[in-house]
Amino acid sequence: MKFRRLIFANLFRKKIRLLLTIGSFAVALFLFSFLAVVRDAFSRGADIASADRLFVINRTSIINPIPLSYRDKMLRIPGVKMVTHDNWFGGVYQDEKNFFPQFVVDPENQRQVFPELIVSDEEWANFLKDRQGAIVGVRTAERFGWKIGDRIPLKATIWGAGNWEFNIDGFYHGKRPQDDETQFWMQWDFFQEHVPDALKGQVGWYIVRVDSPDDAVRVAKNIDAEFANSPFETKTETESAFAASWVKQFGNIRFLILSIGTVVFFTLLLVTGNTMAISVRERTAELAVFKAIGYSDRKVLFFVLAESLAIAIVGGLLGLLLAGLAIPVLANALNGMLPQLVLAPSVFALGFMTALAVGLASGLLPGLGAMRLQIVNALRRI
Amino acid sequence: MVRVDGSGGSNSLIGVRGLDKTYHRGGGEIRVLQGLNLDVDKSDFVAFMGPSGSGKTTLLNLLGGLDVPTRGNITVAGDEITHMSGHKLTEWRARHVGFVFQMYNLIPVLTAFQNVELPLLLTKLSKAQRRNHVETALGVVGLADRMSHYPRQLSGGQEQRVAIARAIVADPTFLLCDEPTGDLDRQSADEIMALIERLVREYGKTVLMVTHDPVVARRAGTTLHLEKGVLVESAEPERVAAGGRHEI
Numbered sequence: 001m002k003f004r005r006l007i008f009a010n011l012f013r014k015k016i017r018l019l020l021t022i023g024s025f026a027v028a029l030f031l032f033s034f035l036a037v038v039r040d041a042f043s044r045g046a047d048i049a050s051a052d053r054l055f056v057i058n059r060t061s062i063i064n065p066i067p068l069s070y071r072d073k074m075l076r077i078p079g080v081k082m083v084t085h086d087n088w089f090g091g092v093y094q095d096e097k098n099f100f101p102q103f104v105v106d107p108e109n110q111r112q113v114f115p116e117l118i119v120s121d122e123e124w125a126n127f128l129k130d131r132q133g134a135i136v137g138v139r140t141a142e143r144f145g146w147k148i149g150d151r152i153p154l155k156a157t158i159w160g161a162g163n164w165e166f167n168i169d170g171f172y173h174g175k176r177p178q179d180d181e182t183q184f185w186m187q188w189d190f191f192q193e194h195v196p197d198a199l200k201g202q203v204g205w206y207i208v209r210v211d212s213p214d215d216a217v218r219v220a221k222n223i224d225a226e227f228a229n230s231p232f233e234t235k236t237e238t239e240s241a242f243a244a245s246w247v248k249q250f251g252n253i254r255f256l257i258l259s260i261g262t263v264v265f266f267t268l269l270l271v272t273g274n275t276m277a278i279s280v281r282e283r284t285a286e287l288a289v290f291k292a293i294g295y296s297d298r299k300v301l302f303f304v305l306a307e308s309l310a311i312a313i314v315g316g317l318l319g320l321l322l323a324g325l326a327i328p329v330l331a332n333a334l335n336g337m338l339p340q341l342v343l344a345p346s347v348f349a350l351g352f353m354t355a356l357a358v359g360l361a362s363g364l365l366p367g368l369g370a371m372r373l374q375i376v377n378a379l380r381r382i
Numbered sequence: 383m384v385r386v387d388g389s390g391g392s393n394s395l396i397g398v399r400g401l402d403k404t405y406h407r408g409g410g411e412i413r414v415l416q417g418l419n420l421d422v423d424k425s426d427f428v429a430f431m432g433p434s435g436s437g438k439t440t441l442l443n444l445l446g447g448l449d450v451p452t453r454g455n456i457t458v459a460g461d462e463i464t465h466m467s468g469h470k471l472t473e474w475r476a477r478h479v480g481f482v483f484q485m486y487n488l489i490p491v492l493t494a495f496q497n498v499e500l501p502l503l504l505t506k507l508s509k510a511q512r513r514n515h516v517e518t519a520l521g522v523v524g525l526a527d528r529m530s531h532y533p534r535q536l537s538g539g540q541e542q543r544v545a546i547a548r549a550i551v552a553d554p555t556f557l558l559c560d561e562p563t564g565d566l567d568r569q570s571a572d573e574i575m576a577l578i579e580r581l582v583r584e585y586g587k588t589v590l591m592v593t594h595d596p597v598v599a600r601r602a603g604t605t606l607h608l609e610k611g612v613l614v615e616s617a618e619p620e621r622v623a624a625g626g627r628h629e630i
Binding site for chain 1: 443446448449468469472473475476477481483487489490491492496500501503504509548
């Protein structure tokens with residue numbers, strides 16, 4: 001492109017201003033990417049939810065239990081292929097800040113209902129044989145440096161008092177990068193032996209796999225109808241709806257992030273727009289000369305837009321690169337307090353498109369001004 | 383041959399007929415040019431003189447297609463430019479006009495070579511052809527050894543030479559020079575005028591120049607004086623300059 005040299009020469013005219021503008025872009029894009037990653041982390045449950053899984057909770061609240069006896073009744077409903085159940089354990093490992101999710105699982109069906117979470121057959125067999133066994137997500141295992149055979153004490157906070165001890169029999173990992181690899185699974189039977197009598201035979205929620213995703217809504221209705229007017233009425237949702245309502249408990253994360261993102265976007269637009277406006281105003285006479293010697297209005301507009309886009313691309317990529325380097329570090333520092341933070345290609349693409357949009361918008365007004373410049377008036381100002 | 387009585391035929395390179403230019407300022411009208419006629423042939427070297435505000439630069443702007451007249455028409459090499467659209471006029475300027483300004487107006491972030499190359503970027507010439515043209519133009523103005531210098535590394539006279547090289551590099555039909563020596567010392571001014579004379583004499587360029595300086599005007603083949611919005615041929619530039627201000 002024969003105008004490349006001209007565009008670059010103009011870009012580097014004020015090096016400090018260029019660096020500061022690129023810096024603003026980089027910081028803004030870093031913040032933008034980080035917010036987008038956090039939003040993604042919260043909405044990921046809904047995004048990666050399986051279409052053929054239903055979550056059945058107590059209609060009153062998820063903290064209210066449902067009887068274990070419901071499992072067989074559910075299995076009799078047409079369209080239900082498999083049923084498993086979970087309980088939230090909520091124990092503390094050494095210190096409360098070492099949070100990770102702990103679930104009491106039904107070993108019989110866990111792997112069939114969640115096929116995307118992989119455990120080797122050998123490790124699973126060891127788990128089944130060990131009533132105090134535990135399977136741990138690889139991220140949590142890495143975080144605490146656990147290995148197979150380690151004995152892990154968890155202080156009970158919901159189900160009585162004292163430490164419960166578990167043997168690590170294996171690890172699971174997700175098939176997809178977004179899968180949650182932080183969970184800690186323990187055996188239902190072991191759990192049943194230790195909970196107070198009043199709480200025995202009660203599960204936190206059921207996870208139902210249906211024969212066909214097309215039947216999910218019908219099956220959900222039938223499950224709730226089956227238990228209507230019982231002491232433990234149910235509320236059945238698809239996994240994605242369940243994940244979305246779970247995120248809502250944290251407040252309107254999406255709105256919060258969107259608000260901050262919008263402020264970042266407009267601040268960046270004003271900063272860059274101001275820079276471009278100053279840059280164009282300083283070059284009024286030069287632009288008039290360009291037009292006098294035969295450069296069309298469109299070419300002048302193109303030069304201004306090319307400069308603002310170049311700043312946007314360099315600053316944007318720098319910000320995204322920073323985000324790519326910093327997000328794993330931040331994720332580790334957060335110690336699992338947030339869902340896994342991943343700079344997905346979609347976030348990268350969104351950030352890059354945002355940078356381009358800001359670059360284009362910030363160059364447009366000064367560019368149009370340059371385009372409309374009257375040569376005679378501009379030359380008279382010299 | 384230069385004529386100001388409208389008697390020139392269709393063979394003139396530049397033909398101006400009944401040119402009026404009126405500005406509207408503060409609710410009033412300022413009529414700068416009034417029914418001006420002018421015919422300029424190829425390879426003519428014309429100097430326009432007149433007091434400040436007499437409309438010299440306005441005339442130059444109209445001839446260069448930078449401004450539009452209130453009335454009248456301008457024909458250059460058979461093209462009637464007064465009714466051209468903005469886009470057509472831009473293309474026409476690129477093809478037919480070379481501008482030399484008083485303040486040189488070089489792009490400070492580009493080297494002499496890159497400044498001279500600017501008009502050629504609008505053509506379909508290859509990189510090698512462009513280089514050849516730029517080197518030739520810089521050679522003509524005597525700056526072949528300053529190609530990679532930036533404007534800040536050149537003297538005023540050298541900057542104006544680069545500006546002249548930029549004006550001639552695309553081989554335009556005519557050159558418009560607005561006070562080309564106005565910002566230079568006498569010696570540099572003489573050198574620039576010698577260069578412009580050489581462009582007319584050796585390369586057959588047509589040059590229309592505005593100047594306040596009678597010494598400079600004397601170098602032109604014809605000197606025209608703008609008086610009350612019309613052009614008057616003057617044999618003695620010194621007398622015109624010394625004659626004081628002519629209000630329009």
